[in-house]
Amino acid sequence: MLPCSLSTKENIKSELFDWRSDDQNDVFVYDNGLHYNNGRRGQSEQFKGRVFHFPDELIHGNASIIIRNTKVADSGVYTCYFPLREKIEIFYIKLAVVAPQPDINIIDATDDGVLLQCEVRGAALKPRVEWQDRDGNKLPAKDPQVSEKGDRYHITLQTTVTKTLSCSCVVTQEETNRRTHAEIYVAIIEPDPKVTVEQDSDVVLPCSLSTKENNEFKLFVWRKVAQKDEGLKEVFLYDSGSHYNNGQDGQSEEFKGRVSHFQDELKHGNASIIIRDTKISDSGNYTCYFPRLQPPQTFYIDLVVGEYFY
Template sequence: MELLPLVCLCLLTWSGTTFADGNGPGVVTVAVAEGSEAVLPCSLSTRQNIEQKVFDWKKDVKKEVFLYAAGQHYNKGRTGQDEQFKGRVFHFEDELKNGNASIKIHNTKMADSGSYTCTFPNTAEPESHVKLVVDPDPERFILKDRRGENIPGAAPEPSVATLNQTIDWALLQCVVRGASPKPKVEWQDGSGNILPAEEPQVSERGGRYDIILQTTVTKTDRYRCVATQEEINHQVHSDTYVLMNDRREENNSGES
């Protein structure tokens, strides 16, 4: 399910920090301080009106968080909501017409932390997955560049280079040195899609890891090498721009 741009903008204001992370494809993490309000995002991909439809939020697979069924829900006397969430979970009534099934949890508690799923029963919509982290210091759960925090072993900025290039393809290399714990290194295209790559070359000395990752690309785009150390919530990247087929385009323009 895609997130409405307006909703994403509001989330940054209402719910602490919202970001995609490495817990799985499509998983969004919301990190908030205990006692604050958390907004969990979910939207119908078609963005069609869902005022007369059904959507269901559950926590850790089985706990019933919020069920909306054509205008009926727990805040209107519907039974079945888990005791943990009674009186604290609300939807965005005015946004239903835009396909927005997001919910907000008031007065968040540590026990609210966990995995949430949003589903549209009897439709082809895939589940939306959200990880909620409630903590006195939610910032420590955010994947970000932490080199300025002097954390031992935090990966430095990756070194990226184009090793070889023809009019049809380019071989890109990313090098990360001296990182501990061992980072996950990936190549992404300009849209954030993870690219297939060769088997990484990994060496270790004194508990520090050097990793070399190569990938072959075939189109003009901005490419990014990302190094992630989830154990210390550190993520750093470097970008490179590849221009492809310029000679072929020159030939075509000359012929015309």
């Protein structure tokens, strides 16, 4: 909706008001009951069938319009113009229509690699969605899943990462050649991302930034990846000194009182945690995630807890 109202709130049903874009395209004209949706001609092709006013609000001086199914090309400065009033009035409003932003999520982490999913929701035009590495090379991906709701598109695209790299989900609106992207850094612990421990023992899950930069004022989150019969588990969260052991809420019940970090090691980039009194049910894939780094970084590790090991 682009707002335009007379401060006097007087009735404008019998008046003329004209909406134009900054390139002087005719967006909407209302003239004493006649307008672009009931017989008046001259509307720019770009806006035909997409622009409407509020007839019941005219008596209150409201000349606002609504543009449906906005496109990136609709971006610009618009004027609402009352040319026939004794004191000519012009209102200005800037509209910014952005391309849909992709959303990246980690779906699974196994010995075969890390499954990443990119979602694009509510695209007005069907975009091209690709996974790319930092050099712009296209990464192998599954066939995209595309659904339509009205005139909007929802696209899901998955890829499996098998080595440490920075990759992006790139969304391209080919009609306008506009691009948006989201980036993620995947760090796979090599060569063996698996930690094995006997139950009832304590275990350290390692996670360290390669730059060894200070973590004391950063945010990192440890999660247990969703298994077949359970959901995602919140294991440990540290945020600039606040964490699950000193007031932060949200830790999964099964990890309460059993997980701690290494406070003195934070200044060396060490975000490792220790899980005490391990249980068989603790077995699974874990992620150590730094969401505020540019790009965000995620580390993966597989924990196996057994009754005994020789």
